[in-house]
Amino acid sequence: MKKLYITILFGVTVLTGCSNFDEDINTTTNDPSQASGMQLISQAELWLPGLSSSPQGEFMAQYLAETQYVGLSLYPQQSTSFYSWYQGPLADLQAVLNADDLTANEGPIENQLAVAKILKAYYFWNITDRWGDVPYSEALQGVDDFTPAYDTQESIYTDLFAELKEASDMMVSGNLSNDIVYDGDMGKWERFANTIRMIMALRLSEVNPATAEAEFNNAVNDGVFISNDDNLFFQHLADANNQNYWYDQVENDNREWWALTESLVSVMKPLDDPRLPIYGNPARDSDEYVGLLFGEEDNIGTEEYSLLGDAIYAQDAPVYLLTYAQVQFAMAEASERGWITGDTETYYNQAIESSIEQWTGSTEEVTDFMAQSEVAFDPANAMEQIATQRWVHLYMFGYEAWAEWRRTGLPDIMVKPNGVNVPTRLAYPDNEAFNNETNYTDAVQRQFGGEDSIYGTLWWDK
């Protein structure tokens, strides 16, 4: 009997005596525990087309009009989330910047860090231009700060200039591998960083012209894009895993929901603009380019209007983000403002030529196009012309065109369906009011007097 009790005791001890499990039992084998710097950076690059590919942005710039659920293009007062930008590319880039185990297998560590910094700055610039004050200096800290405070847009701009300069300064010789957008070419990365600074500086033309001018010249002196080869664009692939957003919408979901606006067609069609056949398809019933009045609600037949162009919704279409033509338009504007010396007209012409080359792959039709009086440079009307042609050029990157419109008020061709104005910002995410209440409330209070409205104006929007 004694023996039995011992056996039981022994059994119980065996069963429960040890709280030591196999070391790796709670370590997943389903996901990797290590990531290389470039794996994280290239993931952050996959998010780039998302900055542009969204109907909402197209509505803001009135490039596209809705054929189906017109309510959406009439800017309902609703929030737009910025969470995915923080959780997505920014968290990945922050992981690179925080990493203590980067290796030089994919290129110099300094260059990996520089690229991470540049991309981080680029994303934050886009975010603050849409929403205004956003969490920046306290953001992306994970467990250390679940409720980051909102930084003012002014302080974010100041820091982004500094970060971008620092990124350029830290670059060493040696290219990177596994870089989706610039194929590891550090010269292009450096020019990209400087070009961001240039366009950011221009954004401050109304709120702080002195800083704007100084930063603009600094950026230009440091070296901005020198040709369309330097453009930042995302090349989609003919592969469902890496396909264009618009392909999925138009081709897979059969959505004929978006027509070119009457405003856009009325600028391009009379000039026989060589970009128009790229931008849109002729209407099915008339074989003509026909724009739809933005905000039109009555019983719209999609066969009667120009819908998105085949090239725009192609599965492997490129998405243009920061381009050489923008640099030229910026130079034209800066020259007009007297920030730089140079000939406005030359810049203006080069800008249009670069744009046509970018969109059509050819410059053949440029001369004929530029010869038309409506588009030929007119010094008396320079700002308006620059803005209008920049708006045409920025097609499909509606958010950027909208930012330029907010800054300059040009081109002055936006329609107001039912008297509804174009919004001047995006409203913060609904759930920020639950998740980060105090900071959210403070930010809304100090910028907009307490109302998180799509009609609040941003710091640089004077």
Added chain:
Amino acid sequence: MNYKISVIMLLICVPFWGLSAQEIPITGTVTVASDGMPLPGVTVMIKGTNQGTSTDMDGNYSITTNQGDVLSFSSIGFAVQEVPVNGQTTINIALVESMQGLDEVVVTALGISRDKKSLGYATQEVDGENFNLTNEQNVLGSLSGRVAGVQVTGASGASMGGTQKIKIRGVNSIGAGDQPLIVIDGTPISNANFSGSDQADYGNLAQDVNPNDIESVNVLKGPAASALYGIRGQYGVIMITTKKGKKGPKKVSVDFSSTFSVESAYNFIELQNMYGGGSSQTFRTLPNGQPYVDMSVDESWGPKLDGTPVRQVFSFYPQDPEYGQLTPFVAHPNNVKNYYNTGTTFNNNVSISGGNENTSVRLSFNNTQIEGIVPNTNLDRTNVGLSVSLDLNDKVTVSSNINYAGNKGRRPSQGSEYGANYMVQWFQRNVDMNRLRNYKYDDGTFLHWNLSRPDSNTGEITDFEPLYWNNPYFEAYENTSDDYRDRFFGDIGVSYKIIPELEISGFVRSDMFTQNIQSRQAFGGTRVPSFSIGKYQNKEFNYELLAQYKKSWEKLSLDATVGGNIYDREYTYLSQATVGGLSSPGFYNIDASIDRPEVDSYLLEKQIRSFYSLVSLGYDGTFFIDASLRNDNSSTLPDDNNSYWYPSFSGSIVFSELLEWEPLSFGKVRASYAKAGSDLDPYLTTPFYEVGTVYNGTSTLYVPDKLNNPNIKPSFSNSFEAGLELNFFNNRLGFDFTYYQQKNKDQILDLDISGTSGYDSTIINAGLIENDGFELSVNAAPVKINNFSWDFTFNINKNNSEVVELAPGIDVYTYGSTTYSSVTSYLNSYEGEPFGSLVGQAYQRDEASGKILLDDENMPLYTDATHNFGTVLPDFNGGFQNNIRIGQFNIAAMIDFQGGGQFFSRSKMLSVRTGQDILTVATNDNGMNVRDPLEDGGGVKVTGISASTGEDVTAYVDARSYYRNVIGRRIYEEWLYDASYVKLREVRVQYNLGEKIMEKLPFSTMSLALIARNPAMIWQKAPKGINPSEISTGAQAISWYESGQLPSVRSFGVNLNVTF
């Protein structure tokens, strides 16, 4: 240390220790003392042991005893009698109706049988026959309303065994992952659920038990009752005991049961029949002047259904006999309803049980074949069960339960986006379902109703690819979803009685299943053709060792149990899906993927090692006290912090033993306290990266959105309960009242955090959620005369929850959210409020008067999605179960009910938005249809206050703009419904063939029954067409929004039961 080998050695070594002793088989009959009638279901136990049996229909029993044993006979409503064996081989007993109280024996945690009166906590047992009344397709559904404090939320019968979710005593976990543990014959089994909130609902896996095998179900509601299950029992335990063969004189009985039933869909949203498809009341015309129905619009804001000859969609198919022809534009009032078939269910069950002096065996076989109400859906389910017990000698018994369950299903999709549930949401009232039924022309072209408009020059349609929705029959026959599952669960065990008072036993328990799921999207529909397949395998083992000591002295009784358990789970899956389309029509294989397929292979391992002990003391059958302690070590917790102790205490006093008051047959007070804990899923304590898309050979990795936490600890719940049981008038009227309080602290929750931190959520220990409530159960037998008796059980419970505290700095927890048309609603919990508030867009109202604010066009203004509409949880729920016996007839009727709670209905909202709902053709107070032009007195009347002027406004607005763009799209307040209901869930009318007939038949008993399942929703507060008792969507733990619910299903059938 290799614990597995040790355990197995223990199991092998122990049994052969014993010596044989003389066994005495005893048989007998138990009758009622007052009338001499045989008494079935009497528990016959060998006193001081766990061995026992019960009497059959004729009051007969047989049992094997040893010299010196004492037999105890107990049955509800009768006094316990104890008879020493003393060499007898036949013991006939007449039980006296009880003056003393309940001496019911119940199975408690770890399968320990206890006198119910000695328990210091609430348990409620449901007899097995209740699970066979009407053949519920998911057996857990039969629990609804039967146990106070247990809420069951189900899915529509169209899913054929869809999800049935169980909540015990409210929501006890902020993350709402508080499903009870399911234990069958001591073996914990998986109740996993592979369903999402849309597509097929495969149901929860606990339904793999054969309802015909169930002897009884005991629900351990509070942590005190389930404390011995430790981490796994924090949210209660549902203990299922299956039927067994009986030891005794050699005897075999065969039961056969066969049920056939037909199912039909009912309870549809009321739709209008005045206006057809389109977006304007005038027809569009072809170049030749013919009017046509706008097939590009999936709404019914079109022209009047007045019989005008028009070109309808099928007239554009050159293959169609009516190609090019005009046909009358008329309503098809039942077009949605006509889609559904009459379903059938055919169930057969055979069980053979028997035994001899030292062996008992029961073998059962069950097969169910269901043809669903949704076309081309079916389920074939087979259960095989074997339970054996063999006494090797008088000390050692080996036993085993082995169950097989096989399911093969082709199930309908639930939810708005898949299958045919879109029809109440987006459709044309003029579409003729009979035309859609032949969905494929002879040349293989599919007929769809929703296409791009005809070419405005030729008047022909050349692109027959559907626009937004497929023909529902295309969905049913081409976009199929198939699943099959093979599962084995059961145990083998030995018990060894060292001395009469001490028994040790060891078990190896296992639950293993392989779930296969595949689904197709065919060529010719709206979606990119695709195929996905997944194989999910779960292996769960429990190694258990238990020593039980039982001894009674003069007045004192002692039960002591110590034991240990190792839980070991390995779960793997391989799931794959094609990307970018399929290479050739009809070839459904991952190999057919155009682009790199999505592949996921997964492994999960988890172990819990436990030690537990329980001591119970009783004095004079009147005073009882229990104490238990369990230690759990979980592999999913951080290494240095993975061992935890959980104590419980309970006590009871049977005060009726102390009082001498005639009307009171039984009275008991009880109280208990327990601390329980729960751990978390594996792999949440160490950081990792996730694999991103591969771009042209460049691999990407990313930081997950969920932030893991290396400092996590188990969560604890402290619970207290007190109860009072009173039985009067020879137990013909009984009350069981329980008050409970449970505090769940340091919940392990996936807390939504500001995305600006870089993460969308984090795993933390935080919060305190408190539940308290009461449960009342009333049993009564108001009528009990010769040929007529009526008895009932009425259960009700009310639970109050409060989220006392979340995390520091966090006062809102988002449990879930859903977004449609860019409008989001949330299920949030706020500090200081009950769990689960529905949050969304409401009307903007004038603060002073509460009137709705209107914009300059007199349309209502709405808030952003932050308006708190209050909790979705019900105030109370319960059931009312009736059994009536009239002569040879037995009638059982089960009603369950719920008061309060709310949900948001997307189906209703969209039926209005798209002009299908009957609301959209109402007559306004000008006597005009709301769709008539405003200038003629039409329009929807709107009253409120103008936001810009502050003036009161009464105005008429265009119905389409009002319903389609504002109310039916942005104002969720309008589509919130109270979830109260009273439902007749089950009815069974059984006729038992009398003895005289039986003598001429080769059977011992035979009965015929008519059954009805869900025959009627007696009352519901929500509008017709939305079933508040079936808003379960897949595995989502809390039901708070309805979206594309499958129609309600009622079932009528016949059942034959024969015993040989």
